[in-house]
Amino acid sequence: MELRQLELLLTVIEARGYAPAGKLLHISHSAIHRQIRMLEQELDCPLLARSGRTVQATEPARLLVDLALQIRQEIAEAERRVSDLNDLRQGCRRIGTSSSILVSFLPAVLQRFSKKFPAVRLHLITGVADDLIDDLLAGKLDVTMIFNPSDLASSLPKVECEVLYHEAFDWAVGKGHPLAKRNKAGLPELVAYPLITLPQRSHLRRACDRLFEDKGLVPRVITEVENEEAIDKLIEINMGFALRSRRRPANAMIRCFRTQNRAIECEVGIVLPKKNYVPRAVTEFISMCREVKVPSG
Secondary structure, X not given: OOHHHHHHHHHHHHHOOHHHHHHHHOOOHHHHHXXXXXXXXXXXXXXXXXEOOEEEEOHHHHHXXXXXXXXXXHHHHHHHHHHHHXXXXXXXEEEEEOHHHHHHOHHHHHHHHHHHOOOOXXXXXXXXXXXXXXXXXXXXXXXXXXXXXXXXXXXXXXXXXXXXXXXXXXXXXXXXXXXXXXXXXXXXXXXXXXXXXXXXXXXXXXXXXXXXXXXXXXXXXXXXXXXXXXXXXXXXXXXXXXXXXXXXXXXXXXXXXXXXXXXXXXXXXXXXXXXXXXXXXXXXXXXXXXXXXXXXX
């Protein structure tokens, strides 16, 4: 009995015939028939019984099918382990995130990862959450780190999410802004001024919109940009107010304050496509994200 014969038998049973099995394996059905006939002669028992245009497994064949499936799983597991070893010795993994998370959290993770796995390159791509998720589902990214990943739980069953920590935000204005000398301001006061924010495909933007919607307020959005550095520049020249992460470095040209003495919080977490196998380099990266101490805000 040869492994190749077991694979042929399993394929014929799964395809319910010699001809469809031949098409799947790109070999003639007569060659498959010959190998199975040799196996039947070796075991001295019939393995397949015809039923109209299809074939069905006999009881001995079902025993062999169980064996073939077990061997197939063991081979797949061996291939996965070899792939895992290779994955940590070479290659490139693509990680999508926001520029804010990249600056405030990921440096410590990247430093650890590159020290432990110097041969693995991490290709970092920044963008807004919806665009990153689109790239993840299209196979262009291996993993993403975004704000409020739980927002995806009901709308995207093809992904799985894990919250790592919470990011706090304050409202920010330039030193010359009318609210610059205030320690706090209510949302009704804020909407009197222009809002600088991220695009609507950003989860942080949607969290900001919900804050105002809950109070029945509609802010006047004047600028939508993807980069926090650009937002800071617009705040500095008093173009409007914006949310600003408390982990961002202090800026002498920017004044931050809270509403009702409370910071605005968003989840920060990992999003992966749901699949049976996750590359070892990705699981190691995620493990390090869990271990890294989150910097205080």
